[in-house]
Amino acid sequence: MSVRLHRDDLPALACAARLQGSGGGGSPRLMELLLPRAVEWPIDVVDVAEADPQTPCCAVAFAGSTMVLTERFVDRDPFARLIDAAERWLGTSIPSVCAMEGGGINALVPLLCEGLMVVDADLSGRAVPSLDQMSIFVDELPGLITVCETGGGGLAVLETDRPADIEALVRASMVRSGGAGAVLLAGFTVGDLADHAITGHTARGLALGRAFLESAEATATDAAVAIGARLIGLGRVAAIDHDRDDPHLSVFDIRTAQGEVLRVVARSEFLAVILDGAPVATSPDAIIAIDVLSHAILEVADLTVNAHVAVLVVEAAPWWWDRAGRAEAVLPSAYGLTGVDVRA
Numbered sequence: 001m002s003v004r005l006h007r008d009d010l011p012a013l014a015c016a017a018r019l020q021g022s023g024g025g026g027s028p029r030l031m032e033l034l035l036p037r038a039v040e041w042p043i044d045v046v047d048v049a050e051a052d053p054q055t056p057c058c059a060v061a062f063a064g065s066t067m068v069l070t071e072r073f074v075d076r077d078p079f080a081r082l083i084d085a086a087e088r089w090l091g092t093s094i095p096s097v098c099a100m101e102g103g104g105i106n107a108l109v110p111l112l113c114e115g116l117m118v119v120d121a122d123l124s125g126r127a128v129p130s131l132d133q134m135s136i137f138v139d140e141l142p143g144l145i146t147v148c149e150t151g152g153g154g155l156a157v158l159e160t161d162r163p164a165d166i167e168a169l170v171r172a173s174m175v176r177s178g179g180a181g182a183v184l185l186a187g188f189t190v191g192d193l194a195d196h197a198i199t200g201h202t203a204r205g206l207a208l209g210r211a212f213l214e215s216a217e218a219t220a221t222d223a224a225v226a227i228g229a230r231l232i233g234l235g236r237v238a239a240i241d242h243d244r245d246d247p248h249l250s251v252f253d254i255r256t257a258q259g260e261v262l263r264v265v266a267r268s269e270f271l272a273v274i275l276d277g278a279p280v281a282t283s284p285d286a287i288i289a290i291d292v293l294s295h296a297i298l299e300v301a302d303l304t305v306n307a308h309v310a311v312l313v314v315e316a317a318p319w320w321w322d323r324a325g326r327a328e329a330v331l332p333s334a335y336g337l338t339g340v341d342v343r344a
Helices: 007-020 028-036 078-091 163-176 191-196 201-214 219-228
Strands: 001-006 043-046 056-065 097-099 117-119 147-152 152-158 178-191 230-242 250-256 261-266 270-275 280-281 286-291 308-314
Touching: 001 178, 007 028, 007 201, 056 078, 056 163, 056 191, 078 147, 078 152, 078 178, 078 308, 097 270, 147 163, 152 163, 163 178, 163 286, 178 191, 201 219, 219 230, 230 270, 230 280, 270 286
Parallel strands: 043 117, 056 097, 097 117
Antiparallel strands: 001 043, 056 178, 147 152, 147 178, 230 250, 230 308, 250 261, 261 270, 270 280, 286 308
């Protein structure tokens, strides 16, 4: 079902983006500040099943350091030049757009693309760190192109059958662009999204965000029930360990009131939860840490020793398990972590 969004829906959408960010993906706060004035409201977000399947589509996102974005003036239409380049390369207009990521700042970014039909789909279901983890790359959809900023007003158009090359080249371009920039994927249609993307992104997020905000005064258990999540545990962060060989890997040691040992494994996002030595949840599920006192949704960098947190899990979209091999791109083993994969 298509959704009509109003300005006062932004808090719920941003809340859902934080929840689906799984501790990462960048804060959607920038979008909360930009969107009320940058675009005309209301905004219609069209269900994939209700749009012409032959309509060319693109997916948009900001890549690199999302923190850098907060230190810059973001253009009113940051993806216009990228869309123009993609249209010249493909030889066709691109009248529709979807989200690249299902969580974090990029969950809201398509709403900046005024004049395009916003399609209710995303390519990940939650925040993920790498472009080669996008669903259309995972399914090896042919004919895809990537357009990204390179700094100094430049753009790069990339076309390759190796998604890992896209990830490496875009990351290099982000360095040249000062640490962050706009990225676009194109070469697919709205019809492709029905089979090769996670649909219902906005409608689901709106319901999720509203339910969480309405449970602001509730206990962690009740909040979990309200958003359809599973409460793994609640306790105090006793220690934070960093891997000597991998400085980007952190393990948060949480002790519950029942004496259980809860460990949350993270890189830029939360990747796994281990309870008394047994893995109980992993990506692609959204792993959520909530401050018990403030009810704030915490990012990886927000977790500190002695913080009292609740750890919740929202199950991943079934898309990841509908076809063999898909989840391999987002399970902890894809990040080099062994022995902690949890499969549906």
